[in-house]
Amino acid sequence: MECRLCPRKCGADRENGNIGVCGVAGLKIARAGLHFGEEPCISGKRGSGTIFFSGCSLKCIFCQNTPISREGFGKEITTDRLCEIILQLQDKGAHNINLVTPTHFSDKIGEALKRVKSRLYIPVVYNCGGYEDIDSLKSLSGLVDIYLPDFKYHSGELAKKYSGAENYPEIVKKAIYEMFFQVGRPTFDNEGMMTKGVIIRHMILPGCRHDSMAVLDDIREIFSPDDILISLLRQYTPCYKALQIKELSRRLTTFEYNSVTDYAASLGFNGFTQQKESATLEMTPKWDLSGV
Numbered sequence: 001m002e003c004r005l006c007p008r009k010c011g012a013d014r015e016n017g018n019i020g021v022c023g024v025a026g027l028k029i030a031r032a033g034l035h036f037g038e039e040p041c042i043s044g045k046r047g048s049g050t051i052f053f054s055g056c057s058l059k060c061i062f063c064q065n066t067p068i069s070r071e072g073f074g075k076e077i078t079t080d081r082l083c084e085i086i087l088q089l090q091d092k093g094a095h096n097i098n099l100v101t102p103t104h105f106s107d108k109i110g111e112a113l114k115r116v117k118s119r120l121y122i123p124v125v126y127n128c129g130g131y132e133d134i135d136s137l138k139s140l141s142g143l144v145d146i147y148l149p150d151f152k153y154h155s156g157e158l159a160k161k162y163s164g165a166e167n168y169p170e171i172v173k174k175a176i177y178e179m180f181f182q183v184g185r186p187t188f189d190n191e192g193m194m195t196k197g198v199i200i201r202h203m204i205l206p207g208c209r210h211d212s213m214a215v216l217d218d219i220r221e222i223f224s225p226d227d228i229l230i231s232l233l234r235q236y237t238p239c240y241k242a243l244q245i246k247e248l249s250r251r252l253t254t255f256e257y258n259s260v261t262d263y264a265a266s267l268g269f270n271g272f273t274q275q276k277e278s279a280t281l282e283m284t285p286k287w288d289l290s291g292v
């Protein structure tokens with residue numbers, strides 16, 4: 001069967017072992033465990049039960065997770081094993097199940113979530129790049145509680161240059177609208193942990209603060225500030241192919257970051273900002289198949 005799970009719609013016959021543009025055929029993960037690097041309402045005190053999927057349908061030249069996103073690191077597992085991992089993370093005390101880079105496995109994930117639904121009492125977080133197929137998202141309706149998409153670019157030119165996806169801006173806008181349609185405005189439990197809603201993440205890139213502001217304008221055109229939360233990331237660290245590109249080979253300046261956070265506040269958005277110290281690769285998990 002031809003795969004059309006993501007906007008690439010490359011048609012790879014993954015069931016028969018053919019690898020798609022996303023770099024994988026079968027269900028593959030690199031790590032599963034409690035993770036503390038997300039927004040406070042996701043990580044909490046006990047950690048987010050995070051499952052890192054191998055492969056990616058975007059081709060970001062600054063990716064910090066290259067071993068799993070581009071080089072195929074990970075172990076193939078069955079959908080049964082994915083169900084076990086989800087329930088094991090819940091047993092370990094995770095605040096939620098956090099599916100990282102899930103897009104190209106949305107069919108298998110949907111199947112697993114349906115199977116564990118009656119035993120799962122913590123929220124499911126869909127932590128994705130925002131480059132999503134609407135039908136794949138619709139298939140997850142009622143199974144995902146919190147959407148945590150990136151909104152990376154306003155400009156198609158930048159999206160093409162840095163992530164190999166010129167149509168990213170038009171795709172992400174439709175995708176986040178569908179996400180909001182499914183889960184609604186943010187809700188929290190009495191510990192301040194998120195139970196439903198959408199957090200839109202945006203990482204500001206060096207030299208791109210005007211594009212970041214245009215991203216915020218795009219979001220404001222679709223949503224009122226109470227509809228969603230915004231998480232503005234300053235963690236950009238030059239790595240991978242970005243090291244060879246002059247404009248991407250430096251960190252973000254405080255001026256660049258503050259100008260974007262100030263602009264978000266002027267539009268009335270609420271959400272999360274990051275400390276300067278977060279611009280390090282130390283937060284990147286070890287890819288060691290733990291929990292797999």
Ligand code: SF4
Pocket residue numbers: 003004005006007008009010011012014019020021022023057103104105
């Ligand atoms: S999920 Fe992978 S195989 Fe399927 S359409 Fe997208 S890139 Fe191609």
